[in-house]
Amino acid sequence: MTLHNLSLGELAEQLASGRISSVELTRHFLARIERLNPALNALITVTAEEAVRSALAADRRRAAGESGRLLGIPLIHKDIFCTDGVRTSCGSKMLDNFVAPYDATVVARLKAAGAVMLGKANMDEFAMGSSNETSYYGAVKNPWDTAKVPGGSSGGSAAAMAARLAPYATGTDTGGSIRQPAALTGVTGVKPTYGRVSRYGMVAFASSLDQAGVFARTAADAAAVLQAMAGFDPLDSTSVDTPVPDYPALLEAPLKGLKIGLLREFFDGLEPRNAALIRDALQVYTSLGATTQEVSLPHLPLSVPTYYVVAPAEASSNLSRFDGVRFGYRCEQPKDLTDLYKRSRGEGFGPEVKRRIMTGTYVLSAGYFDAYYLKAQRVRRLITDEFRAAFRDVDLLIGPMTPTPAFDIGAKADDPIAMYLNDIYTVSANLAGLPGMSLPCGFVDGLPMGLQLIGPHFSEAKLLGAAHQFQKATDWHARAPRGYE
Amino acid sequence: MMTWETVIGLEIHAQLATRSKIFSGSATAYGAPPNSQASLVDLAYPGVLPVLNAEAVRMAVKFGLAIGATIARRSIFARKNYFYPDLPKGYQISQYEHPVVSRGTLAVTLEDGTVKTIGVTRAHLEEDAGKSLHEGLANASGIDLNRAGTPLLEIVSEPDMRSAREAVAYMKKMHTLVRYLEICDGNMQEGSFRCDANVSVRPRGQEKFGTRAEIKNLNSFRFVEKAIHYEVARQIELLESGGKVVQETRLYDSDKDETRSMRSKEEANDYRYFPDPDLLPVEIDEEFIETVRGTLPELPDEKAARFAEQLGLSVYDAGVLSASRELGAYFEAVVAEIGAPHAKLAANWVMGELSSALNRDNVEIAVSRVSPERLSGLLARIVDATISGKIAKDVFEALWSSGKTADDIIEAQGLKQITDSGAIEGVIDSVIAASPKQLADYRAGKDKLFGFFVGQVMKATGGKANPAQLNDLLKAKLGGPS
Numbered sequence: 001m002t003l004h005n006l007s008l009g010e011l012a013e014q015l016a017s018g019r020i021s022s023v024e025l026t027r028h029f030l031a032r033i034e035r036l037n038p039a040l041n042a043l044i045t046v047t048a049e050e051a052v053r054s055a056l057a058a059d060r061r062r063a064a065g066e067s068g069r070l071l072g073i074p075l076i077h078k079d080i081f082c083t084d085g086v087r088t089s090c091g092s093k094m095l096d097n098f099v100a101p102y103d104a105t106v107v108a109r110l111k112a113a114g115a116v117m118l119g120k121a122n123m124d125e126f127a128m129g130s131s132n133e134t135s136y137y138g139a140v141k142n143p144w145d146t147a148k149v150p151g152g153s154s155g156g157s158a159a160a161m162a163a164r165l166a167p168y169a170t171g172t173d174t175g176g177s178i179r180q181p182a183a184l185t186g187v188t189g190v191k192p193t194y195g196r197v198s199r200y201g202m203v204a205f206a207s208s209l210d211q212a213g214v215f216a217r218t219a220a221d222a223a224a225v226l227q228a229m230a231g232f233d234p235l236d237s238t239s240v241d242t243p244v245p246d247y248p249a250l251l252e253a254p255l256k257g258l259k260i261g262l263l264r265e266f267f268d269g270l271e272p273r274n275a276a277l278i279r280d281a282l283q284v285y286t287s288l289g290a291t292t293q294e295v296s297l298p299h300l301p302l303s304v305p306t307y308y309v310v311a312p313a314e315a316s317s318n319l320s321r322f323d324g325v326r327f328g329y330r331c332e333q334p335k336d337l338t339d340l341y342k343r344s345r346g347e348g349f350g351p352e353v354k355r356r357i358m359t360g361t362y363v364l365s366a367g368y369f370d371a372y373y374l375k376a377q378r379v380r381r382l383i384t385d386e387f388r389a390a391f392r393d394v395d396l397l398i399g400p401m402t403p404t405p406a407f408d409i410g411a412k413a414d415d416p417i418a419m420y421l422n423d424i425y426t427v428s429a430n431l432a433g434l435p436g437m438s439l440p441c442g443f444v445d446g447l448p449m450g451l452q453l454i455g456p457h458f459s460e461a462k463l464l465g466a467a468h469q470f471q472k473a474t475d476w477h478a479r480a481p482r483g484y485e
Numbered sequence: 486m487m488t489w490e491t492v493i494g495l496e497i498h499a500q501l502a503t504r505s506k507i508f509s510g511s512a513t514a515y516g517a518p519p520n521s522q523a524s525l526v527d528l529a530y531p532g533v534l535p536v537l538n539a540e541a542v543r544m545a546v547k548f549g550l551a552i553g554a555t556i557a558r559r560s561i562f563a564r565k566n567y568f569y570p571d572l573p574k575g576y577q578i579s580q581y582e583h584p585v586v587s588r589g590t591l592a593v594t595l596e597d598g599t600v601k602t603i604g605v606t607r608a609h610l611e612e613d614a615g616k617s618l619h620e621g622l623a624n625a626s627g628i629d630l631n632r633a634g635t636p637l638l639e640i641v642s643e644p645d646m647r648s649a650r651e652a653v654a655y656m657k658k659m660h661t662l663v664r665y666l667e668i669c670d671g672n673m674q675e676g677s678f679r680c681d682a683n684v685s686v687r688p689r690g691q692e693k694f695g696t697r698a699e700i701k702n703l704n705s706f707r708f709v710e711k712a713i714h715y716e717v718a719r720q721i722e723l724l725e726s727g728g729k730v731v732q733e734t735r736l737y738d739s740d741k742d743e744t745r746s747m748r749s750k751e752e753a754n755d756y757r758y759f760p761d762p763d764l765l766p767v768e769i770d771e772e773f774i775e776t777v778r779g780t781l782p783e784l785p786d787e788k789a790a791r792f793a794e795q796l797g798l799s800v801y802d803a804g805v806l807s808a809s810r811e812l813g814a815y816f817e818a819v820v821a822e823i824g825a826p827h828a829k830l831a832a833n834w835v836m837g838e839l840s841s842a843l844n845r846d847n848v849e850i851a852v853s854r855v856s857p858e859r860l861s862g863l864l865a866r867i868v869d870a871t872i873s874g875k876i877a878k879d880v881f882e883a884l885w886s887s888g889k890t891a892d893d894i895i896e897a898q899g900l901k902q903i904t905d906s907g908a909i910e911g912v913i914d915s916v917i918a919a920s921p922k923q924l925a926d927y928r929a930g931k932d933k934l935f936g937f938f939v940g941q942v943m944k945a946t947g948g949k950a951n952p953a954q955l956n957d958l959l960k961a962k963l964g965g966p967s
Contacts, residue, residue, distance in 0.1 A: 081532075082531065
């Protein structure tokens with residue numbers, strides 16, 4: 001078995017036994033990146049020298065008697081996380097010259113656990129997009145078919161995982177940005193409960209929806225990474241001070257008696273091949289002792305319009321700090337202050353970001369605020385309440401992750417509404433702050449498809465356990481695209 | 486001819502005296518080198534988040550309790566969005582729909598002694614912006630973000646004031662209160678206490694308010710008074726010449742003593758307020774409120790009432806002596822030494838000689854060169870008639886410029902009052918003998934000359950003759966004017 005197909009547990013064992021060093025492991029992945037990334041464009045920045053240096057440090061820590069599930073194991077960070085001394089572009093020309101002076105809490109925690117950063121993953125500009133086509137650094141290609149998108153906004157992280165360029169990667173999920181690309185690239189993706197992982201140091205898109213999470217080969221790997229990332233952070237007032245369970249230890253909790261809910265609204269009009277994959281997955285669960293029942297969330301179909309009011313509203317305000325004054329892109333020779341603002345922002349932001357800033361500014365403006373922003377917040381509350389009610393009857397919800405497999409690069413680039421509708425199954429979990437996962441569950445037209453799990457707040461252990469036991473019974477997650485095995 | 490009524494409401498910005506900023510750990514000290522107190526949070530770097538300083542909330546609650554206001558069990562921070570270089574995030578975090586304090590009152594004593602109750606609509610927490618610097622920079626502006634994120638309590642009054650003087654009285658009272666509460670240092674030069682004035686006029690008798698102008702950033706009591714005077718005159722003149730007042734923001738230019746238009750309502754920003762998703766609602770429970778209530782000091786009105794009732798001071802004196810905690814404490818220390826029956830004497834001296842010496846030398850009362858003990862030592866000699874009030878003033882000057890006690894000074898300079906009737910009579914006799922013309926005139930009815938004889942005796946005794954005795958003896962010697 002090759003190094004890049006090993007699980008985190010296997011890699012940790014290799015490192016602990018001394019069969020490989022962190023430096024060797026790091027060089028192995030750096031070599032793959034060098035060879036395979038040019039065709040994929042999954043990374044914006046490769047930090048080869050720093051990686052080898054941290055690998056050396058990890059080897060020394062191990063030699064000094066330290067151990068740890070992630071010690072000396074490489075990863076790729078989405079380029080939305082601030083990394084001390086390394087460019088943090090957020091996929092934008094606006095931050096092309098921005099070298100963060102500090103580490104995001106997620107970065108700091110993984111660093112403390114001994115993680116070795118290989119580089120920073122490509123992404124949709126400011127995490128706004130579902131195809132990774134809005135990046136200033138160009139589209140990311142899907143390793144399963146390089147004519148296809150990998151999904152977005154964490155498309156670089158997902159593509160890198162599918163191509164085995166790293167054992168795991170971080171991502172962020174505001175409206176599906178971990179789960180949708182995970183589905184479209186055949187990777188396991190976890191979006192934790194809002195507040196489970198600190199947002200400090202994550203360039204903000206929509207603060208009430210943004211949540212950091214993980215891409216991994218398996219649910220078991222994801223459990224180990226989430227364990228290191230999660231927990232209260234005094235620097236993030238919205239992070240929740242509740243203990244982090246031992247996720248890896250809870251993976252084998254029996255599924256017998258698990259009540260699975262099927263969201264009627266997610267199955268209405270579902271493409272038959274997609275529906276068939278979900279049915280097959282449910283059979284796996286029933287064979288493990290779970291039961292299924294239909295549940296309905298009447299306001300669920302309003303998720304997409306609600307999301308596309310709330311998220312742009314917050315984004316329009318969050319992105320005001322990019323004004324050409326203190327950091328980031330500044331236009332040449334500004335005539336005056338207004339000119340500085342207009343041209344720095346006009347030249348520094350791409351079209352999708354501008355579209356959302358304008359939408360957000362509009363829905364917050366005097367005379368429209370009640371009709372859009374307030375109404376959207378009311379619908380958001382209804383959706384959240386309906387989820388809560390559903391979780392009184394069932395333990396978790398299962399459904400499709402995306403309407404279709406990965407689409408062609410360019411196919412929806414000029415049609416924002418079609419692109420937004422691609423988020424139909426993802427945004428509701430963000431609106432309600434719920435944890436969700438995407439698991440590989442089969443193929444349509446030779447492209448991977450994802451199975452969606454949604455659980456109640458802080459039910460990550462249950463989700464990871466359900467995903468892990470599904471993966472013990474199936475091998476979809478072990479499939480690699482041709483040329484990347 | 487139509488007469489006009491002025492209507493004024495004030496928005497006071499009191500900088501809260503917390504050690505660190507409202508949403509970051511940076512220090513709030515004034516006068517540090519530019520941007521030396523600006524953290525990544527204050528600079529609004531990508532990815533940073535605000536964390537609320539609980540001390541600022543405690544201070545706001547303390548203020549709310551002091552004005553008998555409602556403390557919101559749940560208040561919410563919102564974002565006020567606009568672009569300006571000294572506003573690093575492109576929005577100010579403030580409270581909008583749900584302020585921490587609402588519906589309080591403040592009783593203000595006007596110059597004629599009447600007490601007027603001014604409504605306080607609300608007081609909310611917010612962060613201050615930075616400063617743009619234009620001096621010493623050629624063809625450029627500098628930004629100093631030291632002040633960005635300093636906690637402010639914005640105290641919004643009802644439009645209850647009817648003259649510039651009322652507005653100033655209210656502002657002064659608020660100034661006293663926030664310093665009493667130790668939530669603001671009240672330093673107006675440094676901008677720790679400043680206000681915006683909403684000013685309008687209406688025909689007397691009309692119920693509907695006139696269109697108002699908002700005068701921004703007034704940082705002295707004098708400027709508040711002058712700016713309102715100017716603005717009221719401007720509006721009346723405008724209306725009487727057939728014009729219309731437009732709703733706008735104006736700036737007061739103290740050099741020219743005029744207000745100038747900054748921007749009209751049409752040009753005003755649409756601030757697009759919405760709840761800040763980075764901050765949780767501020768939840769305040771009964772226990773917290775009661776804990777804060779326990780820290781409230783005796784408030785200025787309570788202290789003034791006590792001074793008037795228990796010490797027999799006039800309402801005016803009681804008001805002056807309770808205007809600051811330090812002044813009140815000094816006064817009470819003096820009274821404790823010389824006894825409550827002599828409180829009026831203590832009041833006169835603290836408000837008179839002591840205050841003028843402090844003002845003259847620009848010294849705070851808390852570090853006064855003449856301690857309450859030394860002043861009491863002096864007053865005790867007035868009470869026991871060792872020296873006259875007039876001599877006491879000279880002794881006070883000596884107290885001020887030396888470390889000696891009043892008794893030492895009186896002894897060393899031989900200032901002890903002459904209370905021996907025989908000695909005083911002797912001097913009177915020689916003065917009368919030396920002034921036959923004045924005596925004749927006095928006896929002919931020029932009773933004003935009585936003062937002349939007093940003066941002559943005092944001159945001859947170096948001011949040491951006991952004034953009451955001198956008065957009686959002199960009257961007897963001169964005989965009434967015929």
